[in-house]
Amino acid sequence: MKVSIIGAGNVGGLTALQLCSLSFVEVVLIDIVPNLAYAKALDISDARFIFKRNSRIQGADDINRIAGSNILVITAGLPRKPGMTREELGQKNGRIIKGICQEIKRLCPEAVVIVVTNPLDAMTYLVLKETGLPPSRILGMGLSLDATRLANLIAEELNVKVEEIEPCIIGSHGKGMLPLSRHTKVKGLPLEGQLDKEKINQLFERTVNRGAEIVSQLGSGSAYFAPSAAIAELVKVIAGDEKRILPVSVYLNGEYELRDLCIGLPCRLGKKGIEEVIELELNEEEKAAFLKSAE
16 A cells, blocks of 8 residues: 655645554655655654554655555645635645646556645645546545544533544535534534534634634644644545545535535545545535535
8 A cells, every 4th residue: 555645744744654653554755845755754764663663654856756656645735824714825726736636647547636735625626627537536635624623622612532522514624614513423412402502603613713723823834733633544544445434525416416516525435535425414504504615
């Protein structure tokens, strides 16, 4: 199993570390900045003894090293700055992504591609159109991060174990995300029966603004610990053909009566990528909010 990561910044570098700690056989870290990926790969490799893992990692600025990848992660692009929306990143990061897509077609056309670059849903759609790969093999890591943020906040509020939370968020990765209280469970029971509506709305608002809150506190750059963990989980589920359901940005072709866009929904993931888009039973209010997010 060969996993390549394009972009050796904070998110890409930490993702590589996570994957090596999970004992992935071959990890390749690529960055356009000379020696950056190489240096980080050396540093990560030095942790093998501590992890007691025999993962092999190589770093380079040569894109040709991604050839034959089974899974490809794209973290390359400019990060958000304080006050900047994900949408404002679109034009600049779009040019970067287009160049990468040409290399994907040439070097690893059989790979499952995980897009991390923001604006997430737009960049996932762009990768799909530019590579021409089957939609099942292109997915965006967005809501899987938002879901773990929601679970963390609920666990803190209710003072329960985080593994007792089953978060549910659909929609776009950004201001348009839609946490669903009816489908979010705590110890197997709906969240809306365990907190009042005002408190739930506060938790949902904090979830939506969590990324921007981190950006504003950092002053430069954006979140990278939780994003790298979310990426590693996706890679693990796909590589292990686990058939687990996780929220990702997926191309719709009639599901939820929507076509020709990428948006976040729960999907069953396996070695071929997206194996099933889960269609939740939405009430009229939820459906209207989801369609607004899609628009």
